[in-house]
Amino acid sequence: MDESRLRHAFLEEAEELSQKLGESLMALESDRTSAHLVNEVFRLTHSLKSESALMGFAALSELAHRMEDVLGLARNGSLSIEKPVIDSLFAGADLIAEMMAAIAKGESGASFATGEVLRGLSAFGGKDPGGTPTSGAVAQMQRGRAGTPADAADLVFDAPLTLGEFEKLQLAEARDRGEALLKITVSVDEAETMKFPRAYLVFSNLEAVSNVVKVVPAMEGEPVEDALYGRTTLLLTSSNEDEVLRTASGVDQIAHVMIERCQFDAFLASGADRAGETGIAGGGQSDIEAASAPGTGEAASAGQDEQGRRAGAVEKTTIRVDTRKLNDLWSLIAELVLHKSQIARLSEDIGHGKDVHSVREELVESFDSLDKISSGMQQAMMDTRMIPISVIFSKFPRLVRDLSRKLGKPVELVLAGEDTEIDRSVVEALSDPLTHIIRNSLDHGIEFPEERVRRGKSEKGRVSVTARRQGGNIVIELEDDGRGMDVETIRRKALDMGMNEAETFTDGQLLDLVFLPGFSTKDVVTDLSGRGVGMDVVATRVRSELKGDVMLRTENNRGTRVTLFLPLTLTIVNALLIRGESHLYALPLTDVDSTAKLVSAEIRGEEGRESALWMDEEIPVFSLGALFGNGRPKTDEYFAAVLRHGDRKAYLVVDELIEEREVVIKPVDDLLNSQKMFSGVSVLENGKLVFILDTSFLRREHF
Numbered sequence: 001m002d003e004s005r006l007r008h009a010f011l012e013e014a015e016e017l018s019q020k021l022g023e024s025l026m027a028l029e030s031d032r033t034s035a036h037l038v039n040e041v042f043r044l045t046h047s048l049k050s051e052s053a054l055m056g057f058a059a060l061s062e063l064a065h066r067m068e069d070v071l072g073l074a075r076n077g078s079l080s081i082e083k084p085v086i087d088s089l090f091a092g093a094d095l096i097a098e099m100m101a102a103i104a105k106g107e108s109g110a111s112f113a114t115g116e117v118l119r120g121l122s123a124f125g126g127k128d129p130g131g132t133p134t135s136g137a138v139a140q141m142q143r144g145r146a147g148t149p150a151d152a153a154d155l156v157f158d159a160p161l162t163l164g165e166f167e168k169l170q171l172a173e174a175r176d177r178g179e180a181l182l183k184i185t186v187s188v189d190e191a192e193t194m195k196f197p198r199a200y201l202v203f204s205n206l207e208a209v210s211n212v213v214k215v216v217p218a219m220e221g222e223p224v225e226d227a228l229y230g231r232t233t234l235l236l237t238s239s240n241e242d243e244v245l246r247t248a249s250g251v252d253q254i255a256h257v258m259i260e261r262c263q264f265d266a267f268l269a270s271g272a273d274r275a276g277e278t279g280i281a282g283g284g285q286s287d288i289e290a291a292s293a294p295g296t297g298e299a300a301s302a303g304q305d306e307q308g309r310r311a312g313a314v315e316k317t318t319i320r321v322d323t324r325k326l327n328d329l330w331s332l333i334a335e336l337v338l339h340k341s342q343i344a345r346l347s348e349d350i351g352h353g354k355d356v357h358s359v360r361e362e363l364v365e366s367f368d369s370l371d372k373i374s375s376g377m378q379q380a381m382m383d384t385r386m387i388p389i390s391v392i393f394s395k396f397p398r399l400v401r402d403l404s405r406k407l408g409k410p411v412e413l414v415l416a417g418e419d420t421e422i423d424r425s426v427v428e429a430l431s432d433p434l435t436h437i438i439r440n441s442l443d444h445g446i447e448f449p450e451e452r453v454r455r456g457k458s459e460k461g462r463v464s465v466t467a468r469r470q471g472g473n474i475v476i477e478l479e480d481d482g483r484g485m486d487v488e489t490i491r492r493k494a495l496d497m498g499m500n501e502a503e504t505f506t507d508g509q510l511l512d513l514v515f516l517p518g519f520s521t522k523d524v525v526t527d528l529s530g531r532g533v534g535m536d537v538v539a540t541r542v543r544s545e546l547k548g549d550v551m552l553r554t555e556n557n558r559g560t561r562v563t564l565f566l567p568l569t570l571t572i573v574n575a576l577l578i579r580g581e582s583h584l585y586a587l588p589l590t591d592v593d594s595t596a597k598l599v600s601a602e603i604r605g606e607e608g609r610e611s612a613l614w615m616d617e618e619i620p621v622f623s624l625g626a627l628f629g630n631g632r633p634k635t636d637e638y639f640a641a642v643l644r645h646g647d648r649k650a651y652l653v654v655d656e657l658i659e660e661r662e663v664v665i666k667p668v669d670d671l672l673n674s675q676k677m678f679s680g681v682s683v684l685e686n687g688k689l690v691f692i693l694d695t696s697f698l699r700r701e702h703f
Contacts, residue, residue: 010054011100011103014052017048018096018097019394021093022097022395022398025041025089025090026401028081028086029401032080032081032082032086038071038074038075042075045067045068046064048096049061049064049065049068050252053201055201056201056208056251057205058251060099060100062246063092063096064092066118066121070088070121070124071089079124088120091117091120099112161183168267168268170213170237171213171237171264172264174211174264177239179211179237180239181262182236182237182259182260182261182262183233183259184234184236184257184258184260185231185232185259186202186231186254186256186257187231187254187255187257188231188255189253190230190255195230196226198251199219199229199232200219202232202234202251203215205251206244206247208247209240209247210240211238212234212235212236213235213237214235215232215233215234215235216233217229241259244259325380325384328376329377332373332376332377332380335373339366339369339373342362342366382423382571386422386423387424388419388420389417389418389420389467391427392427392434393465395431395435396415396434396438396465399439400438409446409449409461410449410460410461411442411461411463412460414464415464417466418467420474421469422474422568423568426474429546433550433564434478436535436538437562438465438478441482442463442480444482445480445483446461447483457481464480465478469568473567473590474565474566474567475564475565476563476564476566477564478562478563478564479559479562481559482559483559484556484558484560485514486556487507487511490510491505491510493519494519497519511552511554514552515538515550515552518536519536538550538562544676547567548564548566548567549564549565550562550563551565571664573588573589573590573663573665574589575661575663575682576660577658577659577660578641578655578656585624586663586690586692587641587652591644592641592642592644593643594641595642596651597637597638597639598637598638599637600637600638603621610622619650619651621650623652624652624653624654625653639654639657640654641654663690664682664683666682666683668680668691676694678692678693678694679692679693680692
């Protein structure tokens with residue numbers, strides 16, 4: 001088995017199931033009587049249980065199994081979906097997502113503190129709340145404890161466990177560590193046609209929580225006849241018998257499990273299994289009962305709960321692509337192969353003395369076709385990278401639900417433009433900024449119900465998130481109908497922080513302060529806000545990493561709007577090539593309003609604070625040479641690009657305006673970008689480097 005590939009495939013499938021589970025639970029909370037939604041949540045939970053059991057993730061499978069128990073009762077009408085029930089299901093879904101994130105990092109998920117969540121689910125699922133497995137294997141085991149000699153005798157596996165010297169050494173070390181020596185006998189359901197995979201899953205599960213010393217039949221190497229794995233015996237050492245019991249029982253199609261506590265000396269003396277110290281067959285029932293007693297499971301889980309929850313997301317390394325996009329790409333490749341053959345033929349024709357003029361004409365036609373094909377392939381590849389922004393938007397209903405309940409502020413979330421497509425690399429970096437903005441809206445912006453009523457508003461607040469495509473950009477707007485931001489409060493906070501120049505700031509300049517690190521207008525620090533890091537994260541991620549921009553608008557008692565301007569992709573951009581002295585640079589066309597010629601007599605002011613008219617508007621004048629410390633050459637006429645930033649513009653004087661073209665962006669080394677003036681670098685067909693200017697640097701420094 002290629003376990004890495006299996007694990008990767010499991011994570012891809014399970015993450016999608018987990019995401020759909022969260023969305024379906026949100027829908028179920030809004031319509032708790034919907035049999036369709038109950039069945040959908042049950043189906044998703046069952047799939048998660050089966051997938052994780054198949055991979056040997058017993059703790060994850062058990063958690064999904066408990067959720068399935070609760071939903072099963074809801075399906076047959078014996079349990080109504082009230083608030084406590086839905087909260088327990090949400091807690092289970094959250095923990096499943098966290099466990100998958102841990103598994104993605106190479107962990108087993110077995111060390112997670114599942115006790116509290118399992119107890120919450122057990123309260124509604126009618127199961128033992130102590131963490132005891134609920135599978136048929138445990139039911140069979142309990143019948144043996146109750147005193148059914150015939151059933152118990154069936155569980156005895158009489159093949160000897162002969163140990164070698166290395167295995168004896170393992171036992172001696174485990175004895176010195178104070179661990180218990182356990183013999184596990186597992187019987188696969190007779191109806192199961194493939195017994196080795198089921199036995200292997202039990203073995204894999206136990207390896208994750210204990211030290212497996214010996215297995216009969218052997219699991220490693222070429223498996224023996226499949227039927228022989230219908231009954232498998234494992235000798236292992238462990239410091240947690242309860243965990244071993246749960247793990248061994250957490251696989252579907254396991255009919256019987258027997259656990260015996262054995263004496264180390266019996267194995268160390270001869271290396272063979274003589275007799276268990278206690279066990280079902282020998283009448284020693286207390287050890288089995290202790291291993292599965294409710295109190296033991298609770299204690300273990302409680303100890304793990306102190307470690308806290310692990311958070312994270314499963315790293316996505318693959319994307320799903322519409323087959324129509326792949327068909328388009330394949331058609332272009334077929335055309336490319338055809339023209340490659342045509343050019344090869346023309347090369348032979350030249351060698352055989354064919355008329356050069358006719359060959360040249362055919363070559364021109366072929367190169368024109370190749371140009372169209374390469375452009376088409378570039379667009380087709382871009383299309384395969386584009387995914388709908390709904391993959392992020394789908395997380396916001398749950399976020400708003402949880403924050404709304406935590407803060408005691410009823411809030412309606414409105415989403416629009418979820419089908420807007422954007423490059424996957426941009427989408428993956430968007431989640432944190434958008435989350436910070438929504439958290440700020442609910443914590444800072446939306447008022448408590450009584451305050452809203454006093455202001456003449458409805459009790460329920462409103463937060464809207466919309467996305468749309470605008471030229472070569474994606475525009476995302478997040479707006480709330482809360483109290484808005486008081487610019488005078490921001491001014492006082494800035495003055496308190498020693499920013500004396502804030503006394504003369506305009507409203508726009510004061511709002512820009514919100515994006516500074518450590519700036520917060522909230523006096524009380526909570527687990528949601530008050531540390532001044534939220535909007536700083538937004539500005540840093542959007543401007544520096546995503547090469548976009550963020551704008552803030554607010555109106556007292558009407559609300560606040562945050563607008564993000566983002567490139568469709570971070571890999572290919574339309575750019576204006578410019579020259580500064582002997583160097584080539586590129587300006588993204590999304591930041592260029594137009595080009596112009598400037599007469600030196602039209603430039604007013606002192607160097608560094610110069611301006612000139614553009615369409616009857618006075619705008620700043622900056623020089624490419626001045627950015628690099630060389631100053632602007634003295635001449636009567638200058639070439640300039642007019643940069644735009646929202647409703648503001650500025651001239652950038654350059655030595656030459658060359659042409660518009662598409663450039664492929666590659667990362668630029670920090671050693672060459674110490675002042676963060678470049679967003680990347682590109683290579684032209686002649687091998688020359690072109691540095692792409694980061695116009696957000698220009699805006700931050702000079703506008």
